[in-house]
Amino acid sequence: MAEVDSLGLALRPDELRKIEEALGRKPSVVELHAFDAQWSEHCSYKSSRHHLKKLPTTGERVVLGPAEDSGILHLGEHRGERYGIVIAHESHNHPSQVVPFEGAATGIGGIVRDVLCMGAEVIAVADPLRFGSIEDGHAHQRYVAQTAVDGISAYGNAIGVPNIAGDVYFDERFDDNCLVNVVAMGIVKESEIIHSYAPKGADGWDMILVGKATDPSGFGGASFSSLTLDAQDEESNKGAVQVPDPFLKNVLMRASYAVFGYLREHNITAGFKDLGAGGIMGCSAEITSAGGYGADIDLDQVNVALEGLAPEVIAVGETQERLIWVVPPDVTPHVLRIYNDEFTLPQIAYNARATVIGKVTAQPRYKLRHRAETVMDVDIEFLTGTIRDELPYEEPQVATSVVDEAPLVTGLQDDELLERVLAHRDVCSREPLYRRYDTVVRGATVIPRGAADAGMLAPVFGSAMGVALSVAGNPRYGRLNARAAGEHAVYEAVRKVVATGAAPIGLTDCLNFGNPRNPAHLGEFVAAIDGLAKAASAFQAPFVSGNVSLYNEAASGKAIPASPIVACVGAIGDVSHAVTSRLKHAGSVLYFVGSPQSALGGSVLIDVLGRHDPRLPRVDYELARAQHALVLEAAQASVLRSARSIGNGGLVVALCEMAFPSLAHGMKPIGVQIDDSWQWTHGAVGRLEALFGEAGGFVVEIAPEDIEAFEGLADDTEGVHEIGVTVEQPVLSFDSEAYDLRRLHHLWSTPLAEVYP
Amino acid sequence: MSKRIAVLVFPGTNSEEETLRLLRDCGGDAHLVHWSRAKLLPQFDAYVLPGGFAYEDRIRAGAIAAHDEMMDAVIDGAQAGKLVLGVCNGAQILLEAGLVPGTGTVRRPTAAFTRNGPVPHFICRHVWVKLAIEPKRSPITAGLKDGELIPAWAAHGEGRLAADEAHLAQIERGGHVAFVYAHRDGSVDASAIPNQSALGAAALVNAQGNVLAIMPHPERDGWAFNHPDRRGRAGILEPSGGALFFRSFVMGVNR
Structure with a gap:
């Protein structure tokens, strides 16, 4: 083995023996390097391939499943031609941790080639990012977080591909292994693949x-x-x-x-x-x-x-x-x-x-x-x-400690909770970061970064059909429960696309985990795939491409939270029906479409309180499908003035984010007035669960004249609650208190502006 | 017969397709001309230099492209009165070539679109620009109303107009500031300027009025589908918003 070691190879002794046996001689130096690369996890998926088989990969929309450099989904027809959306998803985690600018830039470069080589025109990129803590004492992690973004921006902007979706989380468990995932999307005539x-x-x-x-x-x-x-x-x-x-x-x-x-x-x-x-x-x-x-x-x-x-x-x-x-x-x-x-x-x-x-x-x-x-x-x-390498794994231990079922008591006033949640690193405005990305080059952008939960393009010139793209994957869930994190990654990505009026048609994944030779880490990987498969099947959204990034672990053995990251592709027949998330008028009626749960585990609220609670929200697939169908029908019927999916920070954060754009210069401010939560939860959950819970759902804005139409569509759908109205005053008001929207906006918009000036 | 417009593609240009399409949708007879076909350029009647990063923006944005063989025809054409429009990187190239603002006695750069302020980063932000000259001052803007507001996207790292005081004074006095950054209600103040550009300038025009350099991209807000929230009655595929500006350019070319 001395030779293998001195060449700096990762081939293991049993693999080397196998090569020697097959060749009937000692391999040459070139052959050693070739097998070292080709049999690496990165190329061969040797310890992951058989687990990945559990993911659903077929469906009516699938033109090409995960077999080649990218997957392809059928988007629609225009002038007798069928058009496909080419999609690929990859990680460039290790390089970005070591040399963040070049590492992240080549991540974009590589994924773009995966789409290009299918004969496609590259039309969009997206960048789910997970960085370490950027607080004081984390100078290197802050440097990585800043510089990786510069690398993505420099590369994507120069090649002229808009960045239309992405997210970012900061968590000290990524201190030694940042995640730079990249997604690229292309358009191709299906006859010309x-x-x-x-x-x-x-x-x-x-x-x-x-x-x-x-x-x-x-x-x-x-x-x-x-x-x-x-x-x-x-x-x-x-x-x-x-x-x-x-x-x-x-x-x-x-x-x-x-x-x-x-x-x-x-x-x-x-x-x-x-x-x-x-x-x-x-x-x-x-x-x-x-x-x-x-x-x-x-x-x-x-x-x-x-x-x-x-x-x-x-x-x-x-x-x-x-x-x-x-x-x-x-x-x-x-x-x-x-x-x-x-x-x-x-x-x-x-x-x-x-x-x-x-x-x-x-x-x-x-x-x-x-x-x-x-x-x-x-x-x-x-x-x-x-x-192929079948490694042993263990079913992950999910904390099941008995917790207090009584409604949460925080000991804090609502205004302080609101402040802390809005300024939380997982909630505060991402604008300082994505302002560095060109989100409109190619002139096909319908919904740019930040205007809704997903980006949208009209990719075929002369046709009104549109494609939406979202990403999701919550590390706060990954820390607690890999299986649930997989389910929620799919649910959130799908929900974000639905909020724009586009129907989810397919998924990609990038599975970022620790060392597969550690049975506990491999167990998390296997469990996450289980969760992804369950949710993808339930939403009939097959995976058409993906990537595995293992060994996201420092030499100390400290590994990242289970990080199944998902991108969702949505299709909309006519982008006239695209829905953005900014409130359009005072005097609208607001509905909450969703079902709050008494499960605050993994929520931002629990995090700002410094508590621990392992109870993640469950995904009720039947209910979620019905709610998604309602939002899509309402978008199609043009009765949604705006819509936003509920995620990090819960309902109040969604409402704030819908209202904030109205504070821009030259716009009329639009505020939000919400009824006391018991009036629409009927006591099913506590008020904090209703306001800050992250069990999913949507807020939709309906014009008074469209209420009848909307309620008609909503007729048999469970979990549709009228919760309040939009008002002319720049306030967020709930439970009989009104908070100054401008002040909330300031709290929300400043934290990342210091990191990305 | 309508006049032929060349859309120039330098190595590193990235906005040629949408620029071409919007020109065509606005009635222009537009064609892409790549750098290896520079010889074809003299036969065109007007030139559009689209956005991107020509020659990787080495030295300074537009500095190398300003000396590309393709610029021979553009410079000759500009001097012969042909209309020339540069958007973003194209605008930077026109300044580096000394065609705009053209405040010197010989053709030489007297101002530049340079590193954004206050932070020197690339920014991508929706903006409004307001016509700051008499529409008839330039054939390119002659189809617009006095003080017309045009929506566009600023997407640049080097868009801040900079020049020495004497030249800035000349630029202002000579009516070279064609568009200034504004709010959507038409008001103008420092907070509307995304990059600390001197004089709040978003676009400059030469003395003759036939060469115009605009930093933000009207073509990226050029169709109703680019702004579904404020599309009004326009069909979703119709040219709209920033197309106003392109229409005026095409009218100027075809006149």
Whole structure:
């Protein structure tokens, strides 16, 4: 094993033995690195794949489930063409903890390529973020939180893809392992999808490497992300992070769109795949083996940034901004012309270009040549398909301690509770952060960041159909109960999309957990999948793509809270019916659509009180489905002036966030007056549970003239409560007290403005 | 026959598609011209430089693109009286090329859109801009009403007008400030300015009135679907809001 250790590989002794047995000889250095990358958790999902099978992945809307670089959902038809939404979700957690700017930027860069290579135009990104505590004494965590956002902003803005959804939480359990999850979305005609595999009849076709010149950056990235982070290795870890080049990517995307056009025009089927973990080797092996082929690659043909790179660095290094095409040889000159001459790649970045690096072979072997020597020659199936690692796990212990069932007594006045909740790090305004993201480039944005719970686009020019995108995943729940956290992640993501008037049609996930070799951590992972599967099935929203990020654990053994993070795609036939969350008029009637529960566990209220309560809200799926159907029908009937889903901080926070935009200069202030809670809860829950509980639901604003229509739609729906009205005074009033909306706005809008000035 | 408008694509441009579409929806005969086709540019009648990060905004936003081969045709055209519009990065390029404000005796930059203040970060924020010149002062704004308000999105890291005092005075006196930042009710004060731009300037125009550089993007609030909350009676796919400005530009081109 000395050799493996000295190469800095993560391969385990039993894996090495398996390789030696299969090859019948000692593997070469290049082969060792290749297996190290390909058999890492990051590439192989060896300890997670069999658990992921439990997620529902099929349904009427599924055009392509989780098999390739992205999943595809059917959005709708326009002028006889079917359009699909391409969606991918990934993490760049380890790199962002070590080098936050580059780590986060390359996260966006990588996920965008996953969508691009399906033949899609990239139309949006989203960024669920989990950072460590940013309070005094956490200077590094604060630096990570600030700098990762700068990286996302710099990259996404430059390539011209709007950031339309995201969330952020701060929790000391992320101190040593931040989570930078990224989602990218694209639009494609379903008849023009390009697959991540060598198509039928591809024997002898060219493999064209496109993009940045290969350099030593990102060498060992796949296995690096499949190890726990050790502070002592900080310097060597930095070398495993890739270097972003959004300028080159901007051009690369546009050139690829031009290639799509050429292929379409000439009716040519090709394969296209992003280079991610495992570099040229990983990509070329997967794109060929997925089609049942082998590959023969000449590393000397690779355009490099400097001479003298070792073959293993060229083969598995993870230089950014590269993709591989598989095309018939007579098409090759046209692809090269578009990238190299029309879009002048060699003039955009040093030695960037499109270049032929090898051939697809009928023989299912994976071969690499370097300086006229064969440096790798293995069975391609063995390389890409066989590794599996069934690790033991334990059902997580969920705290079931007997708790006081009596209504919560806080000992605090309402105004102080309100202040603390609104200023809480999980509640306060995210605007200072997302103001740094371009949310409207491409001119297709219907609902930008911050205007509703989900972002929305009209992605097909000339068509009124829209697509919504939301993200969710509450670490306060993850700390308490992994299974419930999975259920709630789906429920919240779905609810957020519904609040905009879009019907949820599919999901993606990124499962961020600790070390799978720790049975307790793997147990949380397994339980979370169970929760995700249950909720996704109940809402008939299949998972079409996803990602697993394990080993989010410091060398000290301190792991992150269970963090199943979900993105939800929604479809709306006509964006005229899109609903935003700002209150539109005084004199409207407010309804609460939902069912409060006596379960404040995991709530912001419990957190600000410094209490512990393990009772998370249950998800009543039947009820939730009926309530979602009501909100969607009401949106469709144009009777919703505004709507907001209830989440962090509960009903009062939702009401404040609906009212705050009316305080902007040149707008008429709109306040909120809520009836005493017992009038609409009928004593089913206490007043704090009604006002601050996070069991879900919506607030909707209805014009007086639409009350009849709304109540007609709501007829048989349980949990529809008229709770109050909107007023002309800038106040939030409940339980006979009126609070100054401007002061509440100040409390809510300042905390993150200090972190993101 | 309507006049042909070239929408220039530099390496790093990112707003070409929506700019092209809105020009077309406003009646313009617009076409994309990529940097490797610079030779085609002289045959066009007007030029639009869209937003983005041309040449990665190295040195200063617009500084390198101002010397790109594509600018030969733009500069010749501007001097021959063709209409030229730069939006965001396109505006920065026009300033770096010295076409706007054009307060010097020779063509040379005399002002710049530079790092935002008070914090030097990229910001993305919905804004309103108000016409600050006589509409007829420029053929590009001639289709607008006096003091017309246009909705747009500021989305830039370098949008603050900066120049030395003498040039700022010239810019103000010479009526080069085409649009100022305003509130949605038309009132103007410091809180409406997203980036501490000198003179509250959102757009500058040259002395002849045929070259205009605007920092915020009217095309990103250019259709009714971009502002479902205030769409009024417009059909959701209709040009609306920021399209007012683009329509005026196209009218100026086709006149």
